[in-house]
Amino acid sequence: MQFHMQEAMSKRLRTNVDEQLDVGGLFKGRQDVYRTGPLHVSLRIAGHEGFVEADGELSIDLELACSRCLEPVREHVVIPFSEKFKPAAADIESDEYTEEELSEFIEVDADKLDLKPYMEEAVQLYMPYAPLCSADCSGLCPNCGQNLNEHSCGCDTAKVDVRFAALKDLFKE
């Protein structure tokens, strides 16, 4: 997914990218990510005077560990992607964009624009935080590790919470 900046800008490139990208390497070593599907990329690429625009959507199917009980949770994550890239050396003179908008343009050093690292960054930003198998997941017993969604273990968990019980009393007043 590489584009030549100068060529895309001068020819006013208009193209659609519909591809699947393997991003499994992003999650290597992460024990909370059980499985990752390919990243579905659906972008419109447009060359303009002075910059190249990529706009569209990324999506990915993930199998993650429930943050309470570690059972697999399937998530379909849709990631909006909209970035503008400009050659680092060039200044854009435009009435169309405010200073602030221009400051959000991503500067590209070489003529070759590779979208992959930007898409990988977006995926990481949109990773679900603390996924749950269900909103009322009971989690694992802190004492014996039994999955409490399956059955209770009979541990006297009141004992485990002794330290916190004192805290609770503190906040009662």
Ligand SMILES: [Zn+2]
């Ligand atoms: Zn769970």
Ligand SMILES: [Zn+2]
């Ligand atoms: Zn237990």
